[in-house]
Amino acid sequence: MNIMHIVQGFPPKAYGGTEMVAYNLALYQVKRHNVSVFTRIEDFSKENDMIEEYNIGNIHVKGMINNFPQKNILKNQRLINRAAEKYLEQFINEKKPDIVIVEHTIGLSVNLLSIIHSKNIPILYIITDWWLICPRIQLFNKNNQLCTGPGILKCGSCFSHPFSWKRNRLTLLAFFIFRNILIKNRLKPVKRFVVGSEYIKQSYLKTGIIPAEKIDVIPFGIDTSFVESFKRKPHNSLRFGYVGTILPHKGLHILIPAFNRFKSKDVTLSLYGNDRVSPEYTNYLKSLAKHPNIKFMGPFKEGYLSEVLSNIDVLVLPSIGHESFGLVIREAHAVGIPVIIPKFGALLEAIEDGKGGLFFNIGDVDDLFSKMKSLVVEPKLLDKISSSIPRVKSFKEYGEEIDKVIETIIRE
Numbered sequence: 001m002n003i004m005h006i007v008q009g010f011p012p013k014a015y016g017g018t019e020m021v022a023y024n025l026a027l028y029q030v031k032r033h034n035v036s037v038f039t040r041i042e043d044f045s046k047e048n049d050m051i052e053e054y055n056i057g058n059i060h061v062k063g064m065i066n067n068f069p070q071k072n073i074l075k076n077q078r079l080i081n082r083a084a085e086k087y088l089e090q091f092i093n094e095k096k097p098d099i100v101i102v103e104h105t106i107g108l109s110v111n112l113l114s115i116i117h118s119k120n121i122p123i124l125y126i127i128t129d130w131w132l133i134c135p136r137i138q139l140f141n142k143n144n145q146l147c148t149g150p151g152i153l154k155c156g157s158c159f160s161h162p163f164s165w166k167r168n169r170l171t172l173l174a175f176f177i178f179r180n181i182l183i184k185n186r187l188k189p190v191k192r193f194v195v196g197s198e199y200i201k202q203s204y205l206k207t208g209i210i211p212a213e214k215i216d217v218i219p220f221g222i223d224t225s226f227v228e229s230f231k232r233k234p235h236n237s238l239r240f241g242y243v244g245t246i247l248p249h250k251g252l253h254i255l256i257p258a259f260n261r262f263k264s265k266d267v268t269l270s271l272y273g274n275d276r277v278s279p280e281y282t283n284y285l286k287s288l289a290k291h292p293n294i295k296f297m298g299p300f301k302e303g304y305l306s307e308v309l310s311n312i313d314v315l316v317l318p319s320i321g322h323e324s325f326g327l328v329i330r331e332a333h334a335v336g337i338p339v340i341i342p343k344f345g346a347l348l349e350a351i352e353d354g355k356g357g358l359f360f361n362i363g364d365v366d367d368l369f370s371k372m373k374s375l376v377v378e379p380k381l382l383d384k385i386s387s388s389i390p391r392v393k394s395f396k397e398y399g400e401e402i403d404k405v406i407e408t409i410i411r412e
Contacts, residue, residue, distance in 0.1 A: 037061045248321075338386050
């Protein structure tokens with residue numbers, strides 16, 4: 001079978017949750033199928049709309065440069081990109097896919113779905129975030145607050161920068177009405193949608209953009225190959241850690257003040273993630289860090305996850321935003337590391353409280369510190385939650401489940 005993926009980034013040019021879902025699925029599929037990938041590449045040393053092609057083993061990747069040169073949301077190429085449409089049509093004619101799996105179209109073009117449909121090729125759409133209903137992707141507004149869901153007035157006001165909301169109200173309202181109608185229309189030909197959690201499924205169903213009978217909840221698996229090289233390092237202190245993006249919706253401004261309350265120096269907090277994504281936020285976090293054992297470790301290279309996790313006893317995810325799944329929780333669980341996570345969103349589906357981890361009230365510094373402290377003063381509690389970690393699904397298992405969805409689509 002010829003399978004094509006469409007995704008907004010792909011290794012080794014880009015790494016992220018969505019990118020790794022597409023990458024791992026492609027690696028699984030290429031063992032038995034012909035697999036190609038159409039993607040966006042960010043490279044400021046090259047001109048926009050240039051094509052770059054490369055291979056990862058037998059996976060043929062065709063990438064188009066899009067550095068988002070237009071900052072104006074009404075003109076930039078996040079939603080519609082004519083060059084991407086032209087290149088995809090050429091790529092489809094070359095590869096002749098039997099099915100196209102779409103993971104993301106931001107920076108490419110939502111119109112790619114129409115092109116695929118026009119050639120009578122079935123589409124499977126794997127949804128990993130809220131971009132289809134939220135231009136900010138995570139339903140987290142410009143004031144760094146949770147959004148309960150899209151609305152024309154809410155979205156227009158939220159995305160008004162760098163415009164004046166008062167002066168451009170009608171233009172912005174028209175844009176978001178157009179965006180919503182366009183996306184809903186382009187999604188109609190999609191045969192099946194797959195999401196990683198019941199939470200993100202329900203948030204999409206509330207909008208009416210996707211019919212319930214088309215959505216399957218299939219929790220993601222993880223690449224467990226790093227487990228073989230994992231080796232816990234000897235230490236005397238209890239080591240808390242964070243692994244992820246350094247951005248406001250991840251809630252590190254909740255975690256750092258909580259950790260500051262420890263009087264003991266027998267605890268450490270290591271923060272792993274790209275601290276250059278938002279220098280302003282990173283500087284703010286560093287100004288909050290008062291405890292001497294808070295360390296900003298920066299980003300780490302692909303393939304070094306086992307090394308990173310070997311320095312962590314308890315993973316803390318202090319997110320104050322919507323989470324669609326929580327891959328890093330499963331990666332920590334795969335090597336026996338328990339977690340402390342907010343009692344909110346899809347993270348509620350990751351553990352049972354006291355089994356594999358502890359919940360705390362979202363955004364609550366006091367409660368987060370209480371949960372962290374309980375593991376310091378009660379070693380038996382740490383042993384209990386560590387010994388009750390749920391089984392982690394491998395990406396091979398996830399791939400097999402996707403195989404069944406594809407078989408159903410092809411038979412229809």
